[in-house]
Amino acid sequence: MTVTPAVEEEVVVAAKPKKGFTFPGDETNLGIIAGVIATIIVLIPGLPAVIKAVGMIFAFLWGMDSVRKTSKYGLGTGVPSIGVLATGYGIIGALVGAACAHVVGSIGPVAPGVLGGVVLMAIVGYLSGVFSNHEKIIGMKIPKLERGMMELGMAGTIGILLEFSIVAGSLDFGLVVEKAISSGLVAIMFILGGMSMFHPYNACLGPDERRERTMMVSVEISGLLSVILGIALLVMGSPWGIGDGISLIIFGALVWLVFYRRFIQACMKECYATVGTGLIKTLG
Amino acid sequence: MEPITALLVVVICVILGGEFASIGVHLIPVGGAPAAMGTATGIATGTIQLMLGAAVVGLFTASSVATFTNSILLVSLSGAVGAMMMMGVVMLMANIIYAFGAGVVPVSGRVAVDPITRESQTEYKTPQTDGHGVPNVSYISGMVGALIGGAGGALMYFALLNYANFPAGVAGIAAISIFVANAIIAAYNIGGTIEGFHDPKFKRIHKAIFSSFFVSLFCGVLVWLTANLGGLL
Amino acid sequence: MPIEVVLLFAWMLVIAFLAFIACTFEDLESDTGSQSNPNSQVQLAAQVGQVNRFFNKAISGEPLSNAMYSATAGTVAWVLLQKFEPLVPDAKWKVAILAIPLGVLAAAMVHVIFATTAHCGRTAAQKRFEQPIYLDVLYGHLLPIATHGFMTTFCITSIAYIQSNIGYLAFGLENHPLNHPFALPLLCFIWGITVGSIGSSTGDIHYGTEREFQDRPFGEGKRVVYHGKITRYADCGIRTQRDIVGFCAKFGGPCTGLTFGLIILFENYRTLVGMRLGGFLSALPAITRPEEMFILAGDLAAIWGIVVGLLIGIALTAGNMVLVKWLRKRYGPFVGV
Numbered sequence: 001m002t003v004t005p006a007v008e009e010e011v012v013v014a015a016k017p018k019k020g021f022t023f024p025g026d027e028t029n030l031g032i033i034a035g036v037i038a039t040i041i042v043l044i045p046g047l048p049a050v051i052k053a054v055g056m057i058f059a060f061l062w063g064m065d066s067v068r069k070t071s072k073y074g075l076g077t078g079v080p081s082i083g084v085l086a087t088g089y090g091i092i093g094a095l096v097g098a099a100c101a102h103v104v105g106s107i108g109p110v111a112p113g114v115l116g117g118v119v120l121m122a123i124v125g126y127l128s129g130v131f132s133n134h135e136k137i138i139g140m141k142i143p144k145l146e147r148g149m150m151e152l153g154m155a156g157t158i159g160i161l162l163e164f165s166i167v168a169g170s171l172d173f174g175l176v177v178e179k180a181i182s183s184g185l186v187a188i189m190f191i192l193g194g195m196s197m198f199h200p201y202n203a204c205l206g207p208d209e210r211r212e213r214t215m216m217v218s219v220e221i222s223g224l225l226s227v228i229l230g231i232a233l234l235v236m237g238s239p240w241g242i243g244d245g246i247s248l249i250i251f252g253a254l255v256w257l258v259f260y261r262r263f264i265q266a267c268m269k270e271c272y273a274t275v276g277t278g279l280i281k282t283l284g
Numbered sequence: 285m286e287p288i289t290a291l292l293v294v295v296i297c298v299i300l301g302g303e304f305a306s307i308g309v310h311l312i313p314v315g316g317a318p319a320a321m322g323t324a325t326g327i328a329t330g331t332i333q334l335m336l337g338a339a340v341v342g343l344f345t346a347s348s349v350a351t352f353t354n355s356i357l358l359v360s361l362s363g364a365v366g367a368m369m370m371m372g373v374v375m376l377m378a379n380i381i382y383a384f385g386a387g388v389v390p391v392s393g394r395v396a397v398d399p400i401t402r403e404s405q406t407e408y409k410t411p412q413t414d415g416h417g418v419p420n421v422s423y424i425s426g427m428v429g430a431l432i433g434g435a436g437g438a439l440m441y442f443a444l445l446n447y448a449n450f451p452a453g454v455a456g457i458a459a460i461s462i463f464v465a466n467a468i469i470a471a472y473n474i475g476g477t478i479e480g481f482h483d484p485k486f487k488r489i490h491k492a493i494f495s496s497f498f499v500s501l502f503c504g505v506l507v508w509l510t511a512n513l514g515g516l517l
Numbered sequence: 518m519p520i521e522v523v524l525l526f527a528w529m530l531v532i533a534f535l536a537f538i539a540c541t542f543e544d545l546e547s548d549t550g551s552q553s554n555p556n557s558q559v560q561l562a563a564q565v566g567q568v569n570r571f572f573n574k575a576i577s578g579e580p581l582s583n584a585m586y587s588a589t590a591g592t593v594a595w596v597l598l599q600k601f602e603p604l605v606p607d608a609k610w611k612v613a614i615l616a617i618p619l620g621v622l623a624a625a626m627v628h629v630i631f632a633t634t635a636h637c638g639r640t641a642a643q644k645r646f647e648q649p650i651y652l653d654v655l656y657g658h659l660l661p662i663a664t665h666g667f668m669t670t671f672c673i674t675s676i677a678y679i680q681s682n683i684g685y686l687a688f689g690l691e692n693h694p695l696n697h698p699f700a701l702p703l704l705c706f707i708w709g710i711t712v713g714s715i716g717s718s719t720g721d722i723h724y725g726t727e728r729e730f731q732d733r734p735f736g737e738g739k740r741v742v743y744h745g746k747i748t749r750y751a752d753c754g755i756r757t758q759r760d761i762v763g764f765c766a767k768f769g770g771p772c773t774g775l776t777f778g779l780i781i782l783f784e785n786y787r788t789l790v791g792m793r794l795g796g797f798l799s800a801l802p803a804i805t806r807p808e809e810m811f812i813l814a815g816d817l818a819a820i821w822g823i824v825v826g827l828l829i830g831i832a833l834t835a836g837n838m839v840l841v842k843w844l845r846k847r848y849g850p851f852v853g854v
Contacts, residue, residue: 076476077316077468080577081332085468088461095458096506099513120509124502128469131495138473138491173514182453184595184700187588190457191706195577195585195631202577203635206560206642213641217634224627228592235599260630267637273649280755281568281647320554320725322738328554328725329718333580337714340707345784347698349822351807352797352815362819365787365826370711370780372833377719377776379840385768386726387736389848390841401838407850409738416726416738423837427830452698456707 027069031151034062038158039118044109045101045171048240049233049248056162057222057255063155063197064218068211070148071201075140079205082152083198085128087190090156093121097161102173111171118157125153156197163189166229166248169238179236188228196221213266220259226252287508287517290447294511295504297356297443301436301459302466302500306492308433309335309470312371313422316477318414322386325393325415325422325479327378331471332464334374335433339463342367342434346441347456356442363438364431371430375418382417390417394479400424415479425480437463448511462503466496522798524687529785532676536712536781539672541774543583543712544720546665548728548765549758550574550632550658552582553717555725560639561745563648569749570651572658572758573639576631583713584706585631586624586666587673591705594620594674598701609685613678621671628666629659658758665762673712676781677704694807715777723769728761737853783829791822 041047041055063086071079097117104113129149132138142148161171167185168175180186200217201209230248238244268274285293314334315326327334346363353359382388391408392398393415398405400421409415418426440462444455473492474485511517546552550572551559559571576582597616602609633655640650679686681701684693697704730739731748751760792798795817804810 075472077332077471078330078476078578080581081330081468081471083577084332084464084581088464088468091457091461092503092506092510095454095510096513099510102515103513120506124499124506127502128465128495128499131498132469132472137495138469140472177451177454177514181457182451182700184453184702184704185592186453186457187584187702187706188592190461191581191585191588194581199577199631199634200638203575203631204638204642205575206639207646208644209642213638217638220630220634224630228589228623231596232592235596260634263634264637267641268650270644271637271641271650272644272647275649275651277651277653278649280570280749317554317557320721321558321730321744322722322726323741323744327718328721329714330554330578333578333714334718337580337711337718340710341780341784344697344699344704344707345788345822348788349819351694351698352810352812353819354811355816355819358816358819358823361823362826365823365830366784368830369783369787369826369833370715372830372837373776373779373783374715374718376833376837376840377772377779378722379837381719381722381769381772382726383840383844383848385723385772386738387848388726388738389844403841403845408845408848410740410851410853412740412742413738418837420838420841424834427834453700453703456699456703 027065030065031062034058035154038062038162042114042158042161042165043111045111045165046109049166049230049238049244050251052162052166053226053248053251056159056166056226057219059155059159059162060193060196060222061215061218063152063159064200064215066148066151066155067198068201068214070142070145073142075142079202080198083194086152086156086197087160087194089121089125089153090160090193091186091190093117093153093157094160094164096120097157098164098171098173098176101171114161114171117161118154121153121157122150126150159193160189163193163229167232167236185232192221192225192228196225210270213263213270216259216263216266220256220263223252223256223259227256285447285517287512290511290517291508293447294443294508295501297439297447298462298504298507299497299500301440301443302462302496302503303493304432304436304439305335305339305463305466306470306496307489308429308436309467310474310478310486310489310492311429311432311481312426313418313480314477318477322382322388322416323413324477325391325417325419326477327375327418331474331476332467335467336464338367338370338430339433339437340460341370343437343441343456343459346438347452350442350445356439359442360435360439363441364435367430367434367437368427371426375423375426379418388416390419391415392419392421392479392482394483395421399482421482422480425482444507448507449516450511458507462500465499465503469495469499519802521687521802525683525789528679528683528686529789532679532785533778533782535672535676537774537778539669539676540712540715540777541770542665542668543579543716544770544773545762545766546662546669547579547716547721548724548761549661549665550636551758552576553579553721555721555729558725558729558745558747562747563643563646565745567746567749568646568648569747570654570755570757572654573636574632574662575635575639578713579717580710580713582631583669583716584709586628586670587705587709588702589627590620590624590670590674591677591702592620593623594678595701617671617674617678621667621674624670625663625667629663632659632662654757661759661762669712673708674705676708677701680704688802690805694804694810695801712777715780716773719776720765720769720773723765723772724761728764734853737851787822787825787829790825791820792818794818794821
């Protein structure tokens, strides 16, 4: 649909810019804004859970946007597949990130090691994009698939890292493994994290899909995820005390309520008609 | 185990597991959405969903078996047989629903004669469809594919559990993640649907094996890096 | 045979029974709100001019959606178990009776939320095909969806609970090595994926091939030209998703349930029979620590399990060959036009 700016965006990403918000809301800019905010939050693992949840919402929003722009062209296996790929990469990347943080240690409150996982996963994501899109290999012929898969790897990794750090309270490798993964909580992180990336576009699929509407679903699911993680946090315990879990639950519920209402209202307003009941239009 | 030996063993096991996942995806008969309407041969669901379901049943048994045996072969085979059984029951019951719920005979749309049983196919096929049901050749192909795919998942689980010293939960979710990545890339290679080894699309398998090799290689190195940096080795 | 071993077999049968119920309701749930592969036709219907009153519940494929409900239920149940198990240290099962239904209730709420977003989102994206949102369709289906999903998720969570505590339930020992190494939410996730995978690969056929195109000729695959032209009229009035459940509950649902029940039965059966043949079961009552599990009888148990599994696999293949041969003879070549 937007064919002309494609080349421009490709160049911008290759140069990895840090600013340039000329067209807010545009795919590239959203990626940059969300990516930068989420990265800053993930770098400081000692923050309260609510702030990490904000970062998580941004990370998954970014992932959702990447899913949307890659699966717009038809993948042949349904929208969810690429979201699951992102989550799978996210789990591996988050493990690597936590392990890197374990070695690098922290400078003040900042743990720069986690970036190792994000960068490595970006490389793996880019490579799988190249393999899938290159004419001589799989040849899916989807414009900008390389970039999309790279962003998915990064967004998935940051999102899962933030989830780990919410539940474990820090990004210490031992704590992450014990509290977030061996306890089994990783299951809900995997599936709901994935859902907030691939469910929105899958649920809003159709010729009259609108990007803003799709984004509301992603934020809404992240809110639900926050509620469930908050419930888990009540048991896991956090350095900030019991208020951490309760505030996360309240925050998640508020986010969910606001965006769910807005989404349903937007759908009912923008659809062909919202009728209480009625018969179907028969073919003349 | 020394970190370098562990690197070799983990990477080799993950690559093998990824390749097995990739090959397994190419062998199972998946019809995707058209198969749910009896318009295409195969099972009426997506490639990844079916392969993941089968591999996960295998993984469940493999993880049970890994608590009482130390042999990598036995654990992988247990996973393989679990996946095969899941696929076998699913395909048989799918045929029963096709036969008694919709009244169709399982028939292949890609070949005129079944390469294994030598039964002719064309005259049983509904016009304007691409076959329907799970014919014998696809059934056998699917059993073999699930066997290979399940072995891949279980192999990765065992390697992560015992060579990278991950706790059971971490090994399980990491194995699922790597498996899924490979299965999805293989699914992109076949465009979502395939009938089995007799399908012309099967000839593209080398492309998936090539991609899967590198993706698994990187995942294997990353897993080893995690274990090494995290102090598990 | 010691009572513990008998208990192991008994729990296995309970698990198989729960699996049967779980997958039956899983398939019916995907018919209550049109989901997974046949939903492509509901999606296509408006596009080819067939405005309909179906519930377009596109929650990204059944395996993932069921994994989500089950993982949600498992997580909430796990949290409650962790919180309240210390209160009743000598009768932990009492907590499970409270925790599992509450967890599943949370999952049912999540399910309803996802169902509304999917239906409204997909319908709003079909504006140009003049497909309205019928509020009675939207509200009227939410409760059946939630209740069918509740049954599935409840059974799956119970299976996961039993499996992650099987050593405790059979031997009465805390942290028995026979307990499954995966935690409760992860087991829920795994079985959620499997139940959805089976529900979408077997049960959907009855809905997609037969019920969605019931005014087309029986006994043939549905031709490409029919795609999107689904049956929109019920026995009386206009068809909604609720007319479909009743039909599929008579054949597709139970068949799907049987599939998952058989898989669980065979899987557990071959492991237990392998343990019995390998002599592991008789050694089991003496084992209390995980390291003691690695004995020769364990290897033998694994080998026997594989052999039994392969035999079942061969039997299934032979069964399919007989079925296909019989069908070809009875049904004959295609005779329509």
